[in-house]
Amino acid sequence: MGTLVDARNIRGVYYTGGKDVVAVDDVSLRVEEGEVLGLAGESGSGKTTLGSIVALIARPPLHVESGALEIDGKVQELGGDARVPRTWRGSVVSMLPQGAMNSISPTKRVRHLVWDVMRSHSRISKEVALERARERITTLGLPARVLDAYPHQLSGGMKQRVVTIISTLLNPRLLVADEPTSALDVSSQKILIEMLLEMLDQKIMSGVIFVTHDLPVLRTVATKIAVMYQGRIVESGPTRLMVDRPQHPYTKALMSSVLTPEPKYSKIRIEGMSGFDRTEFDAPAVIHS
Amino acid sequence: MALTKYLGRKLAWTIVVFFVALVLNFLLPRLIPGNPVDAIVGQIAAGGGAGGEQLQKIHEHYMQEFGLDKPLWEQFFIYVGRVLRGDFGTSFGSYPASVNHLVGQALPWTIAIQLPAIIVGWVIGNVLGALAAFKGGWLDRGAFVGSLFFSSVPPFAFAIILLFVVAVKGGILPVGGAYSFGLSPELSLTFFGDAITYFWLPFWSLVLVFIGTQAVGMRSMAVYELGTDYVNYNRGLGVRDGITIRYIFRNAMLPQFTGLGLAIAGLITGGLITELVFSYPGLGTLLFNAIGQNDYPVIQAITLLITLAVLLANFTVDVLTGFIDPRIRAAQSGER
Amino acid sequence: MSFRGLSPRFWVAAGIVTFVVLVGVLGPLILRTDPDTTVGGLYDKPHCCGKLLLGTDNEGQSVLVNLVYGTRTSLIVGLIAGAIATTIGLFVGLISGYRGGWIDDVLSAITNVGLAIPAIVVIILVSVSLPKRNIYTLAMVIGLTAWFWVARAVRAQSSSVREREHIDVARLSGAGFWSILGRDVLPYLLSYVVMAAVLQVSSAILFESTLSLLGLGPGDATSLGTMLYWAIAWGSVRTGAWWAFVPPTLMLTLIVFGLLLLQSSLNEVFNPRLRRGRAARRRMVTQETQPETVGAAGLLTGSEPN
Numbered sequence: 001m002g003t004l005v006d007a008r009n010i011r012g013v014y015y016t017g018g019k020d021v022v023a024v025d026d027v028s029l030r031v032e033e034g035e036v037l038g039l040a041g042e043s044g045s046g047k048t049t050l051g052s053i054v055a056l057i058a059r060p061p062l063h064v065e066s067g068a069l070e071i072d073g074k075v076q077e078l079g080g081d082a083r084v085p086r087t088w089r090g091s092v093v094s095m096l097p098q099g100a101m102n103s104i105s106p107t108k109r110v111r112h113l114v115w116d117v118m119r120s121h122s123r124i125s126k127e128v129a130l131e132r133a134r135e136r137i138t139t140l141g142l143p144a145r146v147l148d149a150y151p152h153q154l155s156g157g158m159k160q161r162v163v164t165i166i167s168t169l170l171n172p173r174l175l176v177a178d179e180p181t182s183a184l185d186v187s188s189q190k191i192l193i194e195m196l197l198e199m200l201d202q203k204i205m206s207g208v209i210f211v212t213h214d215l216p217v218l219r220t221v222a223t224k225i226a227v228m229y230q231g232r233i234v235e236s237g238p239t240r241l242m243v244d245r246p247q248h249p250y251t252k253a254l255m256s257s258v259l260t261p262e263p264k265y266s267k268i269r270i271e272g273m274s275g276f277d278r279t280e281f282d283a284p285a286v287i288h289s
Numbered sequence: 290m291a292l293t294k295y296l297g298r299k300l301a302w303t304i305v306v307f308f309v310a311l312v313l314n315f316l317l318p319r320l321i322p323g324n325p326v327d328a329i330v331g332q333i334a335a336g337g338g339a340g341g342e343q344l345q346k347i348h349e350h351y352m353q354e355f356g357l358d359k360p361l362w363e364q365f366f367i368y369v370g371r372v373l374r375g376d377f378g379t380s381f382g383s384y385p386a387s388v389n390h391l392v393g394q395a396l397p398w399t400i401a402i403q404l405p406a407i408i409v410g411w412v413i414g415n416v417l418g419a420l421a422a423f424k425g426g427w428l429d430r431g432a433f434v435g436s437l438f439f440s441s442v443p444p445f446a447f448a449i450i451l452l453f454v455v456a457v458k459g460g461i462l463p464v465g466g467a468y469s470f471g472l473s474p475e476l477s478l479t480f481f482g483d484a485i486t487y488f489w490l491p492f493w494s495l496v497l498v499f500i501g502t503q504a505v506g507m508r509s510m511a512v513y514e515l516g517t518d519y520v521n522y523n524r525g526l527g528v529r530d531g532i533t534i535r536y537i538f539r540n541a542m543l544p545q546f547t548g549l550g551l552a553i554a555g556l557i558t559g560g561l562i563t564e565l566v567f568s569y570p571g572l573g574t575l576l577f578n579a580i581g582q583n584d585y586p587v588i589q590a591i592t593l594l595i596t597l598a599v600l601l602a603n604f605t606v607d608v609l610t611g612f613i614d615p616r617i618r619a620a621q622s623g624e625r
Numbered sequence: 626m627s628f629r630g631l632s633p634r635f636w637v638a639a640g641i642v643t644f645v646v647l648v649g650v651l652g653p654l655i656l657r658t659d660p661d662t663t664v665g666g667l668y669d670k671p672h673c674c675g676k677l678l679l680g681t682d683n684e685g686q687s688v689l690v691n692l693v694y695g696t697r698t699s700l701i702v703g704l705i706a707g708a709i710a711t712t713i714g715l716f717v718g719l720i721s722g723y724r725g726g727w728i729d730d731v732l733s734a735i736t737n738v739g740l741a742i743p744a745i746v747v748i749i750l751v752s753v754s755l756p757k758r759n760i761y762t763l764a765m766v767i768g769l770t771a772w773f774w775v776a777r778a779v780r781a782q783s784s785s786v787r788e789r790e791h792i793d794v795a796r797l798s799g800a801g802f803w804s805i806l807g808r809d810v811l812p813y814l815l816s817y818v819v820m821a822a823v824l825q826v827s828s829a830i831l832f833e834s835t836l837s838l839l840g841l842g843p844g845d846a847t848s849l850g851t852m853l854y855w856a857i858a859w860g861s862v863r864t865g866a867w868w869a870f871v872p873p874t875l876m877l878t879l880i881v882f883g884l885l886l887l888q889s890s891l892n893e894v895f896n897p898r899l900r901r902g903r904a905a906r907r908r909m910v911t912q913e914t915q916p917e918t919v920g921a922a923g924l925l926t927g928s929e930p931n
Binding site: 589 | 738741742743744745746747749750751753754831834835838839840841853857862865867870871874877878881882885886889
Binding site: 055097170 | 517518519521522523524525526527528529532536539540543613614
C-alpha cells in the first residue's frame, strides 16, 4: 500500500483587518491508499482550515503562505500565488462539506447539480452523466428517485448521503470530509460511515481525511488519527494506539475527556482538561509512524 | 397540482382585497358632512346664473343624477354595479363629461411612461447591482453610493431638478406637456417624433430612481448569495464559474421579484407626482385637478384604478414566483 | 453596543439628520419671523443677507423663513405619524405574534388586507373628505395607514421569540401576559423597532410632501411639500426662479436620504449577515421580514420594503 497523498509544510494564515491569525502552522501529513485519516481537535485547532487547504478550496481571508501537495507523483504548489487548476477540484481531491443542508441550491433539483459537476470536467452527454449517477446511487443503496428531488424534499441524513455521492461522482483520489456526521443523529451517522467505508472498499475514492471533533466516531471509522492543537499536529498514529496509549499530554487529555459506557472504562477516572493552565500542552509532538 | 392550488388561493385573496378596497373607495368620501351637490349649486348661485326656483330644480336634478337621494346601502349597490360594468359615472367638476372619457384620455399617457420605466428600470437596476456585487472594488463602491443616492431622492424631487437643469436652463428638452402646441394626437411618425421629446424627461426621472432602488437591493442579495454554502460547494467540486453565476442570479432575483410587487404602489404614486411636475396630461394631472375641484367621481375612479393596478401587479408577481421557486408552492400547499 | 462598531456611514447619516433637525428646531427661533409676512415682491432674487438670503416666493414671503418653518412642520408630521404607526404596529404585532390563536388570525387578516391596499389610496380618499386639514389630522391619517407592515414584521419576530427558553422561564416564575410582553419580549425586539421607527418617520415625511404636492396638505401651516406645491402652481420652474423650489427639494432630499442612510447603517450593525464575507449558515426559505435598504419610492408604498 503506497502513499496516496503527501502534504508538505502547509502554512495557512487568516488576514483579518487587524492581527493576522496563523491557523495552520507548518503542518505535514500523509495519507496512505485505502486509509481513513482522522483529523481531530477542539474548535480553533485549525483542523477545518487544514482540511479546506488540502481540499484546494482555501480562499480569502484565508491565505496559504506555503505548502505543496503531492498526489500520484504530481506536485501542486499551494502557497503564495500558486494557481490550482479548476479540474483538480472534485476529480483529484474532493470535499464533503459540513452541513449538507445548504450545499445544494434550493431552487434546483439534485440531477441539475450532478449534470453541472460532470459537464464541468469532461465532454459528456446529459443522458450518460445521469445514467452514471443513477448507477452510483443505486449501488450505494439509495433510491434512484433522489435525482429528481429538490433539496427540501430530502431528510437530513438522506441529504448528507446524496451530497457524499455527488462529492465522489468523479472518483477523486482523496475525499476531505469536514464534520460529516456532526449534524446527524446517531443512526444516520452509522449509515453514513458504513457508506463511506463501502465506497473505500469499492475504490470509488482511495483515501479519506475525516475532520471532526467527535472522537467516538473516529474510533469506528479512522485507521489513523492525527490530533491538532493550535495549528500544529501534536500527535499522530494508528487509531488503536492513539486511543489506548496516547503519549502527548494534549492527546491524553483529549482522549480522557470522552465518556464511554464500556465496562473497562468505568474504572478509569475522567480527568478532563484544565481550562486555565495549558502550558503542558506545548510539549513536543509525538509521531507514531 | 400544487401550483394550481397556490394560484387559486392567490386569486381568491386578490378578489377579497379588491372588494374591501371597493367598499373603502365608496365609503370614505361619503363620510364628509355636507354634500358635494350643495357645493356645486352654491357655485352656480354665486355666479349669479340662476334664481331660487331654478336652483331648487338644479339641486334636485343633480341629487338624482348622482344618486345622493337614496339610502347609503342602495347607493353602494348601484356603485358596485356600475363599476363592474366599467361605468364610473359623471364628473362633478367637468360636468357633463363622463369620468370614463376623462380617464380614458389620461390613462394611455400614464401607461406609456410608467410601464416602460418600470421594466427598463428593473432590468438595468438588477444587472447593475449584480455586476457591482461580482466585480467588487471601485465599481461596487461607486455604484452602491450612487444607487443609494438615487434611490433616496424622492422621485418628484428628482423630477423637479431634472426639469430645471435640463429643460429650463439647458433648453435641451421641452418643459412640459406631452406634445407641441398645435399638434393633435394621432398615429403618425411626426407626432411620435415630437411626443418622444416630451417623453424623455419624465421617463428618465422615473427610471433613474428605480434603477437606484433595484441596484441597491440586488447588490445586497448577490453579495449574500456569493457567501452561501452552495456556491462554496460548487467551487469545491470544480464547477465552472459561468454555471454557478447563473444559479446565483436566479436565487438573488427571487426577492427582487417580490420586492417589485411591493414597490409598485410607490412607483405608481411617484409616477403620478412626476406627471404633475412636467404638466404631463396623464392620470397624475387629472387627479390633481380633480382634487382641486372636489370632483369625487374622478378621484374615486383613479384611486380604484391605482388599487387595481397594484393588485394585478402583485398577482402577476405571485404567479411568476410560484413558477420560479418550488419552495413557495410546496410551503403553500403543505407539502413540507 | 459600543461606539467603535459604528461605520462612517452611520456618522454621516447622523450628521445629516442632526443638521436637518437643528434647522427645523433652531431656525424659527433664530429668525423669529412669521412665514406669512411679506418681505418683498414676487419672486425676488436672493441676495445677502438675512431674510432675503433665498429670495421670495409667489406671495413675496421669504423663502428662507418658509424653508425653516417648513422643515419644522415636515419633521413634526413625520415624527407624530411615525410614532403613531410604530406604536400601533408594535402593539398589534406583539399581541398577534405572541398570543397566537384566534386573536392572531383576526389581527393577521386585518393586517394583510391593510397591506394589500395601497396606503396612498386610502390617504387620498380620507384627506379629500376631511373637513379641516391641519398638521395633526394629517399626521394621524398617515400614521393610521402606515402601521400594517410594522405589525406584520413585529409579529414574525415575536412569534419566534415565543419559543425561546427565557420566555418559558418567565412564564414558570409566574409572570403575567403583559409583564412578559413588556420585560422579556420587547427588549429583544428593540433594535428592530428602532430601525422600523426610523423608516416610518422617513416614509411619513414623504407621504406628507406627496399629499401637499397634490394639494391635500395642511391648510394652516407651511411645509416643504406645500412650498413645492406653490412653486409648481405658480410656474416658478418655468420662469427659472430656482430659489423657490430648489431649497425645499434639497431639504426634503436631505432628510429622506439621511434617515434612509441611518436605517441602512443601523441595519448593517444589527444584521451582520448583510456584510460582505462569510454568510450566516441558516438560509431563510421565506421572505425575511426585515427592514432592509429601501428607497424613497419604496417608502411610498407604506408597506414592507425589500
